[in-house]
Amino acid sequence: MSRQLITFQLGDQVLGVDIMAIREIRAWSPATPLPNVPAHVRGVVNLRGVVLPVLDLRHRLGWGVTDPSARHVIIVVRIGEQLQGLIVDAVNDIVSVAPDAMQPLPDMGETTAAQFLEGLATIDQRLILVLSLDRLVDASAALPEAA
Template sequence: MARQLITFHLGTQSFGLDIMAIREIRAWSPTTRLPHVPHYVAGVVNLRGTVLPVIDLAARLGWEPTSPTDRHVIIVAQIGGQLRGLIVDAVSDIVTAQDEDIQPAPATSTDAVVPYLEGLVALEDRMVMVLDLPGLTTDVDLPEAA
């Protein structure tokens, strides 16, 4: 079965998310920090009157935290019945991938990214890491958006 993925960049790496989980893509807006949240939770933003938790995706994947600029965007995704924002460098395009083209993530205990991957897909000149959205937020204890 074919799936459409929104592809985006974190540094030089390409990632993909199932388009059905994406609610919108917003321009960067500063977050309000919250006390006692994991280091990768950048804070919250106002989404048309709703408090939207925002995750620094690079920090969540174990990389250097993002220093957001006006060029960054927030991907608003439906994760486990709740809306969450993901800070990314830039959104690329929408691609179609067959389920059989998505290869399982390699088994390695040293790569912090692998637990959050659904798989990898080769697209022309690049490898796209397909993220497992529920896996990204399994230990994020944030209140449901108000």
Template sequence: MPEQLITFQIADKLLGVDIMAIREIRAWTPTTAIPHAPSFVRGVVNLRSTVLPVIDLSERLGWGRIDPTGRHVIIVLQIGSQLNGLIVDSVNDIVRVEPAEMQPPPELGQAGAERFLEGLVAVEDRMAMVLDLRAMAIGGVAASPLADAA
């Protein structure tokens, strides 16, 4: 059975997440910094009276910090029982992917971003990195003081 992914951009990189995890896509909103949060947690925003931790996905994946502008968006995702926001450059499209089309990420060592990837899939003439949202949460936000804030 095909899976549907939302694809999005960070600089020239194409990424995707399972559409079922997405709760909404919002315009960039400045965040309120939280003391002692990991550097990739840019802060929190108020999402209809819920505290939403906002993750700089580029920094989380080791690609450097994003300097958000009004053109950036926040993808609100459900990861386990917690809502998280991801800062991305733009949202692209919805794509259907057959399970057999998903390729495992290459093993590049402990420090590689592949530990956050479910796999890679061809989208038109590019490779999209499909995020493993549970791996992202377990390694950082869910283990931080922000985990109980949402």
């Protein structure tokens, strides 16, 4: 049985996340910073009375820091029992991925981005990095601090 992914951009990379985890896609709004949180947590936003953390996905994956602008969006996802926001450059589309189109990650050692990926999907000659949302918030998956 195929599964559906929402695909989105982070720079030139196309990533995907299971559509069942998506709660909403909203325009960028500045997050209120919090003290003593990991560097990839940009702060919190109020979503109709629910305060949710906003993660800089680019920073979490070790690809630099996002300088959010009005063209960025926040994808609100459910991870476990909590809603979280992910800052991405743009949302692309919904794709169906057949089980045989999913590939495991090649062994590249413990690279920063690879530890947050579930696998790779090939759709219409495009390679989509499929995120593992549970690993994004796993405290044991720590990134080296930026110098």
